[in-house]
Amino acid sequence: MSIGIIGAGALGSNVALLLAKNGISATIANSRGPESLAGLVEELGPSIKAGTVEAAASADIVVVALRWTDLEKALAGLPTWNGRIVIDGTNAVEFLDPDSPDAKDPNNPLAAYGIKAIDLGGKHSSEVFRKFVPGAHIVKAFNHLDVNVLGDPAASGAQRVLFYSGDDAGAKAEVRKLLEQTGYFPVDLGVLDVGGPLASLPFGALAAINFVRI
Incomplete structure (x- = not known):
């Protein structure tokens, strides 16, 4: 299956690094165009190429690695998803x-980490995310670990755990296969309404916890 990555910041570039280390081909894209990614793809090697957002979004499996505030603009106007993952x-x-001032707000318990939670009106993030990719089979993954360790699934002689969740069994099976190919030990948290909140930052019970399989 072809793979696209939308977003080339800390998350997108580390997902690309993980794929490159395992010889898995992918197209990575950002809002500034393929030319801006020349240095990154040269560093990552021949399995990763730069493309347009439209090219990355046309892959069989598309990793959305964007900041929340950029989602609507970045994903607007893309071709229909038609059951792709x-x-x-x-x-x-x-x-x-x-x-x-927000970074010094005493009422924000996350200010020390340089972030604040976005109020989604009681919904979890993947529940809101659905509207940006209508017709897609969504699998939540790659969001709960520190991006700086994503490129290295081995830890202390053991295998890092990567959580995933989703509503479509076929899509989850394909993502599980990809995670296994990259060296992770995948753990299925169930459907999106259950697994999504558990592994989502900033308040998910399993978010930012670095489990390993010994």
Whole structure:
């Protein structure tokens, strides 16, 4: 299956690194165009190429690795998804300017981490995410670990755990296969309405916890 990555920031580039280390081909894209990614793809090697957002979005499996505040604009106007697999790697948080009043807000328990939670009106992030990719089979994954360790599934002689969840069994099977190919130990958290909130930052019970399989 072909793989596309939309977003080339910390998450997208580390997902691309993980794939490149395992010789898995992918197209990575950002809002600034393929030319802006020349240095990244040269560093990652021949299995990763830069493309347009439309090209990345046309893959069989598409990893959405965007900041929450960029989702609507970045995904608007893309071709219909028609049952293709979208891996939702997002979290409903806003990254704060360290010099802004929000970064010093004593009422924000996450200010010390440079983020604040985005109010989704009682919904979990994948529930809201659905509207940006109508017709896609969504699998939540790649969102609960520190992006700086994503490229290295081995830890202390053991295998890192990567959680995933989704509503379509076939889509989940394909994502599980991909996670296994990259060296992770995948753990299925069930349907999106259950697994999504459990593994989502900032308040998910399993978010940011680095489990390993010994």
